[in-house]
Amino acid sequence: MVGVDIGSVARGRFAWAAIDAPAPSLAGQGSDPETAVRALAERLAAGGRAALVLExxxxxxxxxxDRADGWAALGRARTGEGNRAWSAGAGAGALATGIAQAGWLLARLAGTVPGVRATTRPDRWAAPHGxxxxxxxALVSGAGKPVPTAGDPHAADAEAAARALTERLPALPRIATDxxxxxxxxxxxxAAAALWAGLDLPDDELRTDVLVLRARPAPRRPA
Incomplete structure (x- = not known):
């Protein structure tokens, strides 16, 4: 499982972390998109399953x-976000950066491991031959922020994002979204970014929810 803390590459605010499953151990981490793609590609090229979780x-x-007054609800928070709305300042900024970075990551992955089939639905991912x-x-904020560490906070967020999925794997094939x-x-x-990147993904997913995992604090490791 590769978690990515979306942020400015130029300012060193991008980070990724890989967590092995089922044993939730840290398998790797880095601070650039290319090495994040390599971590995913190695797993896929070996015939395994992989996941990319973006914060x-x-x-x-x-x-x-279909209603003339439907526009009144535009920009409202998603159910479950609370006061961390996607359309608020921090969320909107992360969304814009995330779309560009997701597009690059997925396009690079499509070129590195041709023929990869992808999905945003855990039930399809868990299915035989899926x-x-x-x-x-991943939603890494509030109570889900990692515990303070002496290391890079962006790396800690990326690790928390990867762990958020790893912890839910026993619930497959039906992991509940938060x-x-x-x-x-x-x-x-x-789904739109994956199709743009050339990945094989069912186009009916353009209108389905993304699995959103609220992260828990990452465990503290010795300095």
């Missing part, structure tokens, strides 16, 4: 357009 809003609610790459979102676009429709930005 940025990866779906947005779109009210039904897609081997799961794309998901955030959803309901009662509105979902514009699945991860």
């Amino acid at each position: 940025a809003p990866m779906s947005v609610p779109v009210p039904a357009a 897609p081997r790459l799961l794309l998901a979102e 955030v959803e676009c309901a009662p509105h429709g979902s514009l699945n930005l991860l």
